[in-house]
Amino acid sequence: MLPLTARNLSSLPADLPVPSYDRAALRTGIVHFGVGGFHRAHEAMYLDRLMSAGTALDWAICGVGVMPFDERMRDALVAQDGLYTLVVKAPDGILEPRVIGSIKEYLYAPDDPEAVVEKMADPDVRIVSLTVTEGGYNIDAVTGEFLADDPGVQHDLVPGVRPRTTFGLITEALARRRARGVAPFTIMSCDNIQGNGHAARRSFVAFARLRDPELGAWVQEHVAFPNSMVDRITPVTTAEDREEVRRRFGVDDAWPVVCEPFTQWALEDAFPLGRPPFEDAGVQVVADVEPYELMKLRLLNASHQALCYFGYLCGYRLVHEVAQDPLFAGFLLAYMDREATPTLAPVPGIDLDRYQRQLIERFSNAQVKDTVARLCAESSDRIPKWLLPVIRHNLRTGGEILRATAVVASWARYAEGVDEKGQPIEVVDRLRDCLVPRARRQHDEPLAFVENRELFGDLVDDERFVATYRTVLASLHTKGARATLEDLTV
Numbered sequence: 001m002l003p004l005t006a007r008n009l010s011s012l013p014a015d016l017p018v019p020s021y022d023r024a025a026l027r028t029g030i031v032h033f034g035v036g037g038f039h040r041a042h043e044a045m046y047l048d049r050l051m052s053a054g055t056a057l058d059w060a061i062c063g064v065g066v067m068p069f070d071e072r073m074r075d076a077l078v079a080q081d082g083l084y085t086l087v088v089k090a091p092d093g094i095l096e097p098r099v100i101g102s103i104k105e106y107l108y109a110p111d112d113p114e115a116v117v118e119k120m121a122d123p124d125v126r127i128v129s130l131t132v133t134e135g136g137y138n139i140d141a142v143t144g145e146f147l148a149d150d151p152g153v154q155h156d157l158v159p160g161v162r163p164r165t166t167f168g169l170i171t172e173a174l175a176r177r178r179a180r181g182v183a184p185f186t187i188m189s190c191d192n193i194q195g196n197g198h199a200a201r202r203s204f205v206a207f208a209r210l211r212d213p214e215l216g217a218w219v220q221e222h223v224a225f226p227n228s229m230v231d232r233i234t235p236v237t238t239a240e241d242r243e244e245v246r247r248r249f250g251v252d253d254a255w256p257v258v259c260e261p262f263t264q265w266a267l268e269d270a271f272p273l274g275r276p277p278f279e280d281a282g283v284q285v286v287a288d289v290e291p292y293e294l295m296k297l298r299l300l301n302a303s304h305q306a307l308c309y310f311g312y313l314c315g316y317r318l319v320h321e322v323a324q325d326p327l328f329a330g331f332l333l334a335y336m337d338r339e340a341t342p343t344l345a346p347v348p349g350i351d352l353d354r355y356q357r358q359l360i361e362r363f364s365n366a367q368v369k370d371t372v373a374r375l376c377a378e379s380s381d382r383i384p385k386w387l388l389p390v391i392r393h394n395l396r397t398g399g400e401i402l403r404a405t406a407v408v409a410s411w412a413r414y415a416e417g418v419d420e421k422g423q424p425i426e427v428v429d430r431l432r433d434c435l436v437p438r439a440r441r442q443h444d445e446p447l448a449f450v451e452n453r454e455l456f457g458d459l460v461d462d463e464r465f466v467a468t469y470r471t472v473l474a475s476l477h478t479k480g481a482r483a484t485l486e487d488l489t490v
Contacts, residue, residue: 001246004099004253006081012099016085016249019101021051023081026060026104029276031120031185033166034131035063035073040100041234041259043129043190045086047102049281056276058124060104064116066132066166074108076254082106085245085256089367096261097249109169113162120173120185126273128173129188130200132166134381135430136191137203141384142457146206157210167207174208174223175215186224186271192301193385194293197227197268226268229293231300233362234259235370260368262358266292284349291347298340299352300359302386303332306403307363308375309410313420313481319370323363327482330489332360335403343393377428379411380435384455395462402468406488409472410481412449415439420480431455443477446470 002008009018030047032039043061050056063082065074077084082103088096109116120128130136138147147153155161156168163169174184187204189196204223209216237255245256266284269275279285284292304319310331311322322328336356344352391404416439417425427436434452441448450456450469459465475484 001250001252004080004083004085004251006083009083009099013250016097016099016251018099019048019052021054021057021101023101023104025057026051026102027058027124028062028104028119028122029059029124030127030129031062031064031116031125032129032131033064033066033170034133034136035065035070035077035103035106036131037234037237037257037259038230038232039063039129039131039190040084040103040257041086042230042232042263042265043131044100044102045263046265046278046281046283047276048098048100050276050278051102053280055280059127059276061102062119062125063103063106064119064169065106065108066110066164066169068110070108073255074106074111077103077106080254085249085251085253087241087245087256087258088261089258089365090261091361091365091367093367095248095367097245099251110164113164113169116169117163117173117176120170121176121180121182123177123182125185127186127188127271127275128170129190130166131190133378134191134193134385135378136166137193137199138167139199139203141380141455142453144202146203148206148210153207153210156207167204171204171208171211171215171219174219175212178215178218183273184219184223186226186273186275188226188228188267190228190230192230192297192382194297194389195227195290196293197225197270197289201225224270224272226270227289227293228268229264229266229289229296231264231296232259232262233365233368233370235368236374238369258368260362260365262362264292264296286348291345292350294344295347295350295352295355297386298343298390299336299356301382302340302390302404302407303336303359303363304375305379305383305387305411306332306335306407308372309407309414310481310485312372312376312414312425313410313476314485315419317372318366319372319375320364320366320368322372323360324366327485327489329360331403331485332363333357334489335407339394339400339402339404340390342397342399343390373426373428376414378430379415380429380431380455383408383411388456388459391459391465395465401465402472403488405465405468406472406484408450409469409476412439412442412473413476413481415449416442442473446473
């Protein structure tokens with residue numbers, strides 16, 4: 001069994017494609033924060049495609065980890081010279097593996113924040129990209145304001161400290177480039193947030209202004225923040241995935257990535273210092289990303305939330321099992337067709353009816369083995385951004401809200417932390433200590449969960465929303481999740 005390293009590439013099995021380009025000749029042009037499975041199945045994969053075609057060789061990636069859990073990624077990628085195996089799993093069981101070589105180096109910021117800052121200050125770096133999760137932008141879900149009182153932010157605003165946060169590290173690099181007369185890099189968000197470029201601009205400008213008003217004004221005026229829509233289902237890598245790579249391909253990979261065949265990236269063309277020729281790798285480089293991102297957030301992402309809480313309460317643990325259940329498929333299609341799609345403008349080049357049915361097919365891919373628990377995690381960062389806008393739009397226009405409101409009620413029921421058989425549910429959410437106590441009060445106080453105005457704003461003041469929510473929540477408590485769904489799909 002060969003370890004996956006640069007030295008062993010030429011000795012790997014012939015049926016495992018490896019980089020055909022000279023990785024030693026690559027130059028780092030992108031620094032990426034948040035090197036997880038999605039980044040490696042998406043942005044890094046697109047760059048590998050370009051490099052395999054002989055282009056973008058000066059756009060290699062330097063990965064950066066900031067959080068304590070990033071230590072594991074550091075250990076895996078440093079030992080493997082940045083290499084990893086990407087395994088695309090088709091519904092018919094066919095696997096398409098490839099060793100990806102576009103990550104040239106990896107830095108763990110707590111080890112040496114100065115090295116991270118200087119890497120970004122290097123004129124060769126022209127893009128800093130981000131997959132730091134929906135909550136990583138430190139924005140209040142209701143007000144949209146930057147949360148300046150965050151302890152990490154407060155630490156990084158002290159003059160002369162070693163930065164700990166993404167904001168502190170990137171802003172320090174921008175300050176050095178400004179002082180040295182080097183044009184600023186582009187900050188490219190790849191997170192599932194409506195207007196992710198706008199969100200990144202709001203956060204980084206706010207932090208920079210808190211640090212130095214003049215620096216904040218310079219960032220506002222000179223740093224580009226393109227919007228993007230990213231899409232590829234990429235489940236958490238499991239021990240079984242690692243073993244399958246060993247058994248099928250004869251390589252010992254500490255952290256391979258598995259994903260579905262589908263991939264999409266719509267990207268606003270706003271890169272003052274240039275960019276890789278992404279369009280040559282299949283990226284949709286467009287003038288306006290908003291129609292694509294709203295389609296994805298309100299159809300795909302919100303549908304994930306629509307299936308996960310009901311699915312978990314019904315006893316399902318794998319996403320494909322939920323999507324293959326006709327009751328759930330019917331519920332999802334009704335939500336998409338009757339509630340989400342009416343909130344969308346036409347999307348250039350996309351047949352929305354076909355897109356909806358394609359989503360059910362993608363969710364049903366048994367080879368991917370995506371978990372329901374993954375979709376249930378960090379809901380407080382997801383529901384306000386993906387689902388509540390659908391409810392608010394339809395409340396304004398008189399549209400249907402039954403199914404979207406039912407999803408909110410199913411989250412509230414799930415957040416009680418106990419399933420229908422009395423077994424504990426591990427609620428994974430940064431606001432768990434607030435959410436679970438509220439959810440457990442709702443047997444006696446039905447609105448306790450949605451009275452959290454930091455998440456739900458003024459929805460609790462809307463009579464139509466409250467009446468619908470009360471009805472569904474009561475049904476979940478008295479009839480259970482499956483019977484409730486059956487009533488909703490009549």
